[in-house]
Amino acid sequence: MLRKPSNRVVCRCVVVLAIALGLAGCGMPDNVVRYTDVNVVEWQEEAVVEYENEYDNKSDEARLCDMDMLFHVNRHFVADTFDVRITTITPDSLRYTERLYIPVKVEWSKATEYSADVLVPYRRNVTFDKQGVYVIGIEPVVAVSGVESVGINFQMK
Numbered sequence: 001m002l003r004k005p006s007n008r009v010v011c012r013c014v015v016v017l018a019i020a021l022g023l024a025g026c027g028m029p030d031n032v033v034r035y036t037d038v039n040v041v042e043w044q045e046e047a048v049v050e051y052e053n054e055y056d057n058k059s060d061e062a063r064l065c066d067m068d069m070l071f072h073v074n075r076h077f078v079a080d081t082f083d084v085r086i087t088t089i090t091p092d093s094l095r096y097t098e099r100l101y102i103p104v105k106v107e108w109s110k111a112t113e114y115s116a117d118v119l120v121p122y123r124r125n126v127t128f129d130k131q132g133v134y135v136i137g138i139e140p141v142v143a144v145s146g147v148e149s150v151g152i153n154f155q156m157k
Contacts, residue, residue, distance in 0.1 A: 035070055035151020044143035046087075047150040049136050053091070053128040067123040068153040069138070073106060074115045077146025080104060082120075085139045091132025099141065115148060122152065 034049040055063075071082065082102040089095050102120050128134060138150050 030156045032154040032156075033070065033151060034154070035072070035149045037149045038147055040074065040076070040146065040148050042143045042145050043140055043147045043150070046137040046139035049138070049151050051128075051134045051136065051152070051154060053131055053134060055128075055131060063127075064157040065126045065128065066121075066155040066157065067126055068155070069102065069120040069122045070149075070151045070153050071104070071118040071120070071147055072115060072149040073118060074146050074148055075108075077106065077144070079144055079146075082144070083141040085137075085141055086122075087137040087139070089135040089137075091130040091134065119153065125157075 032051070034051055036047045036049055038047050039045070069082075069084075080103065082104055083099070084102065085097060085099050087095060087097040100122075104118055104120065106116050106118055108116060136152060138152075
C-alpha cells in the first residue's frame with residue numbers, strides 16, 4: 001500500500017525545486033535596480049549609481065535595455081517636476097551629460113502612507129557598448145526636499 005507523503009517531504013521537494021529553478025536562471029538578470037540614498041532634508045548633491053555590464057556589444061549575449069529613473073520620496077516632497085543633470089561615464093572614460101526636466105505626479109494611495117516610489121521612463125533600447133562599470137550621476141539643478149533615494153531601474157529585454 002502506498003503512503004501519502006508527509007507535509008515535511010512535500011515542503012522539502014518544493015524548496016529543492018525552487019532552488020533548482022533559481023539556479024537555472026542564473027546569468028544576466030532581467031531587472032536590476034541601482035539606487036543610493038540622498039539627503040532627505042535637501043537633496044542638492046550628485047547621487048551616483050553604478051551598473052556593471054558583463055558583455056561587450058560584439059558578444060552574442062549583448063541585449064537591449066530600458067532604463068527608468070527611480071525616485072523614492074516622502075510626504076515632504078511637494079514639487080511637480082524634477083530638473084536634473086545626468087552624467088554617464090563609460091568604462092573607457094567617455095563622459096556624457098544631459099539635463100532633463102521631468103514632470104512628476106505622486107499619488108498617495110493611503111492617508112497613512114509616508115513614502116512612495118516614482119518611476120519615470122528615461123531611456124529605451126539602450127545597448128551598453130563596452131564591458132565594465134558604467135557610472136551614472138544624478139544631480140538636481142535646484143535643491144529638492146523630500147527625496148529619500150534616487151536610482152535607475154535597468155530592464156533587460
